[in-house]
Every structure is written in C-alpha cells, then in structure tokens.
Amino acid sequence: MLNVQKSQFFGSIDRSGRMTTDPKREFGESGAAQQRFLSLFLRSEREVFRYVAALVPNVTDAEDIVQQTAISLWEKFDAYDPSQPFTPWACRFALNKTRQWIERRQRWQALLDHGLAEELAQRRQELQPDFEQRLKHLEGCLGKLPQDQRSLIEGYYYERTSIETLAGRSGRSEAATYKMLQRIRHALQVCVEARIQPDLA
C-alpha cells in the first residue's frame, strides 16, 4: 500500500520505489549522514562564524545567522560534493543567510548596503593570510593584559556575561564598560602589530 503523502522526513525510499521498512537500516543511513554532517560542520563552525561576523559583527546576531545556516546546510547536505572542501561551501550558504537576515533589519542594511557586504567578504578573503600572521600573537598578548582587563575580556567573550552584569561587577557604567572593551581591543591590536614587526623586517 503506497502512501502518496509519504513525507520528506521519512523519505528513505529503496530502489524499487518502496519505503524501506527496516528501521535499523533506515536509521543507520540517516544516522551516518548526520554524523558526517556534524563532524564537517563542527570543524568549520568557527570559520563560518568569523565569515558571518565580518558582515554582522554583533556576536549574538552572528550566532543566530550561523544557526540558521547550519539548518539549511543540513537540509541541502545531499547536494554537497564530498570531494570539495566543506568550509567554502558552507560560507556560500552563510552569505545567503546573512543577506536574508539583513533584509529584515534596516540598521544593518544601512551598514551593508550598496554592495559593501560583498566587498567586505571579498576583501577579508584577500587579507586572510595577513590576519593569520598578526593574530597568531593574540593569545600571548591576552596574557600580557593587566588582571582587571583580562577578566573583563574573559567575562565578555568567554563567559558571555551580559554588559549589565559586567558593568555592575566593576562599578562602571555600561557605556564606560563598552569603552573599556574598545580600549582593550585596541591595546591587543597594538600588541599583535608590535610583535609582527620583527617578522616583517
């Protein structure tokens, strides 16, 4: 009895066109695909995140977009050619998702309009080797920060503590806390660039 309404979700249909009825086999196959996907995706996730963040730097927003990207990647995973690298494939989806996401948000449109999104994505690609070179010193530079700055950076980026809480903890205002984060990043930038000098010489 063939049910014409068979869903996509359960769609393992064997060669003779019947639904497979062996649940073990059915799950074995989709389970294996899931594992393959998960393993590829998790390896690329940070890179995809940075790709998105180059366009939408706000961390929670970028994470939302990455999450949506993951879902559409999984949905289109059948179309993925395993002989090709996964990350660029994933980044193409991420760019699309980012575009869709921006469409509904006027503020971000203002930032990325007139082709700037594509230009940024493109230029970032070109600068990648240079960024790698500079940022390999980031960990060392973090280690050199004074204790209070280190714990602020750690609270914001690693523990993901809210700005209200961080401000409350240090007795600063929220605006001052943001300012402090900006200054620390600036200090880190100066530090990694100072370290790069000998390499260039």
Place this chain on the structure above:
Amino acid sequence: MNLPFPSPEFDHVAAAVCHGSATEAEMQGLNELLRSNADARDQYLFQVELHSRLASNPDLFSQFQDTNDRISLPASKLGSQRNVVPLNPVRTPARRRLKVVLAVAACLVLIAGGIGALWFKRSENGATSAAVAMLTRTVDARWSPKTHPLGVGSALEPGSLHLESGLAQIVFYSGARLVIEGPVELRLVSANEAVCVSGRVLAEVPTPARGFRLRTGQLSVVDLGTSFGVSASQSRTEVHVFKGKVELQPGKAGEQSLAEGQAALVQGSELPQLMAANPEAFAPMFEFQERSLASEAVRYDQWRLSSAQLNRDPSLVLRFDFENLSDLDSTLPNKAARTGQGEDGIIVGCQRAEGRWREKTALEFQSVNDRVRLAVPNEFRAMSLSVWVCLKGLDRDFNSLFMSDGFDPGTVHWLIRRDGVLGLTVFGPRFGKYQILASPPVSSLENLGMWQHLAVVIDGKAREVVHYVNGSPVSRHALTISPPFRVDGAELGNWNARAGPNPEPSLIRNLSGSLDEFELFSRALSDAEVRELYLKGKPDL
C-alpha cells in the same frame, strides 16, 4: 553622518558595531566611509576580525582558566562562588557549541557504537523489570568478575557493582547521576538510594531527585539538591559538597548539614570533623562529567537538526517543540511549516522545566489548572499522535495526554490510566457510540522520572489503532468507528469536560509530569516511522 578616518569617532563606531549598539546613522556613516576609503575598510576588517576571534576561540582563554577557577580551593576562600567547581555550569549557547567542537571527536565514536547496542538492550519489556538505574557511559571501565558483564545502556537492578578501574556514569530513574571511579563497590538499593561500600563517588542530584540518599559504612548523606563527592572505606567516610547542601546522618549522633565548599570526615563513631571541600580529589570524575555534558549537547544538536526537517513534513498538522519557553510566554508556537491548519497552543498555568537535555525546555503539568489549549478545525482520514513525556505520577484514574473537549462525534481522547494502560477513545458519529482501545499495562511506576516516547496511530483506511512505547508497538486493535476523525478544541495534559464548575473526580484528568515535544500528523505513520521518531528524539545515545 560624515565619519573621518582615522579618528576617535571611527574607532567608536567600529566598536559600537561589534557590540551591537551602533545607531542607524552611525552605520550609514560607516558604510559611506568604508566604500570610499580602502584603508578604513582594511582597518575595520581587522578590528572586526580580532573581535570575532575573541568571541569564537575559547582556547585563547585556556591560560586564564588554569589559574583562576579550576580545581584549586584555598581554604581561606571557602564557599566563595568563584572557587567552586560547577558541575552544571550555566552555559550560553555559544559556549556550549564551542564545547561541542572540543568533544565531537570523542562523541561521534559514542554515537556510532551506542545506538544499536542501546536500543536492543532496552527493548525487552523494561516495564516489568526491577531496574532502578541505567549505565549510561563508561571510560576504560573494568568490572570485577563478581559483576555481571555490563555495557553502556544496561538496565541496572538492585545489587552490587564492583568497578575495578576506570570510570562509569549511572543515572538513577529518579534523575540522580553518579559517577564512580574504580576501585569502587556500589550497591544499588532503589531509584532513590545507593550504598557506597568503598571507593569514590561523585553525585549530581537535580531538583526532581531531591532527597536522594547515599549511604556508607559510617553515615547517610541525604541530598538537598546538590552535587557532592563521597570517598568511603570500611572505617572512614569523607563527604565533600561542591554545590548546594546535604544533610549528614551519622549512625547515632545528630544530623548535621554541610554547605557548599564544606567537607566532613567521619571515622568510626567519632563526631564529624569539618574541613574544606577538595574538588581536586575528584578531578578525573569532574572531567568525565564535563565530557558527558558535552556529548549531551551533541545529542541535543542532532535532535534540533532533525527537528528542522520534521517541521517540513507535509502531513504535519501540529508540532510543538517546547523550545526556548520563558515564564512570560503564553503561546506555544506550532512549528509545522506547510500546513497552516493548526493554530498555536495557549499555555495555561504550567511550570517551565528541564526537557530531555539540560538546555531544552519543557512544560511541567501539575495542578488541575495546567494545560495547553489548542484548536484544529480539520477532518482526517487518519491521525498519528506522538509525544515525549516524563511522568511524575499517575495520580488520576485517567491522566490526559491529548484529549478533545467533551465527547463530540469523531473526536479522540488519548490518556494513561492509573494502572499504566495506554488508552485511546474514539467517539462515533452519533452521541453515545464510542470505542475504547486500551493497551496492556505498560507504564509501571519505575518509569516515573524517565523521558518516554508515546505514540498512537489511528488508521481509518486499514481500520486499525496501534499504541507505541519508545518506538515499539505494544498493542494493535481493530477499529470499528469509521472516519472522518477530528480534534476540534483539545488540550494537552488536561481535559475540558464541559461539565460545570465542580466536576466529579473521574472528570478531573490532569497530567502529572512534563512534555517537551508533541506532533499530530494527518496520516497513519508506519511502525518504522514511529520508531524513527523515537530514535531521533531519545535522550541518550
């Protein structure tokens, strides 16, 4: 807005974009600058890159972790939050995902090995066994010959476990989780009690399992919603509290409570000697616990991915995933993508609770008022209902899973009876005509506190009703009522009897327990499909 470069204004706006606090005017100004000035664009890209590295690479912070809040507990800072090693740290989605990255290599192996083995071991009528716990995870575990051969997924009945070396995690049906480190002898007494004869045990007891009791030769530790470690031998017991509070009940002396960061040593019949808790002594067990949390996160991620697919099933009328519910939410969104038939559910009362995984939300039904109201106007030739439920008790004669209001023609009532029978009532085209399709008892008390998958398929064409528990059919019945079937107004976890303000007891049918997923399909799922729903949603590997 005209933004000069280089300038403090530029630095400010670039930072504000990273923090998500930039105004539209600022963003527009930045857009104009970046399109016209290549240096500014490169500078901006680098600043953003530095920001996104910090946000996406937790390894950068590993050096701080080692010096700050790991495993070291100077006695002077006893009880200070910062120095307590959290067993169940509150993690943002981002942190969790990054944890997942670290854990994935190990976990994929577990996934590959776990699914088949677990399924087949658990399938043999778990409902009537005397099991009180389950072995959920091991690392290099070597069991003594005195212990029956155990594999991950083995159901554990009361009795002794001897682990010679390695680590193992045991989840009690009450929800308490123990990690044991060999050499250790542990005696399981009930879903709520165990005896550590000798060796080291790390216990984590979530709120529903409060009151879990761990005994040793010298004393009893009664958990008050905590994590604690016990190290026992014949003549001495150490109890270390890492989170929350426990109550010590030494043989004859009075009770004593121990707070977070405290530890006690009891030797012979002496009074307990207080000291500082020492997480270092339990370090391998904490690490093991961390890893298992990470693999739980992988399981949750897998479920979310398959959820996204399931939502697109064209025969899906209603799907509630109970995700991200806050106390303020009063609607339960219908996630079925293509139908547009089912409306959102309305949450009345109910507590927000933990679902199958720590980061998943569920709704807990407890009082007679708690319910999710919904309405589906369509008629169906066939229906399939599927739910993930964690029962707390079978308090009523009839405990509602999903029941249409009243007794209208063509509607259905799906419920669990007090004696553990799954029941489906289908009402015929005329008032007074109905058919009850009841399974044999399947849900004995020992399943309380465990997440279970229940499903029922009503096939109008084949004239058959099938009940399922955890993916397996438990009974098949010929159906005498003919389609169409309807839902109309209905409730999850309760029933609107339309019987006036003081209904008689048999008409009170509220559920005691939590739900964290529900589906209604407009067709009859096959056995294989129901099983797949179960496999895709089952909490552990």
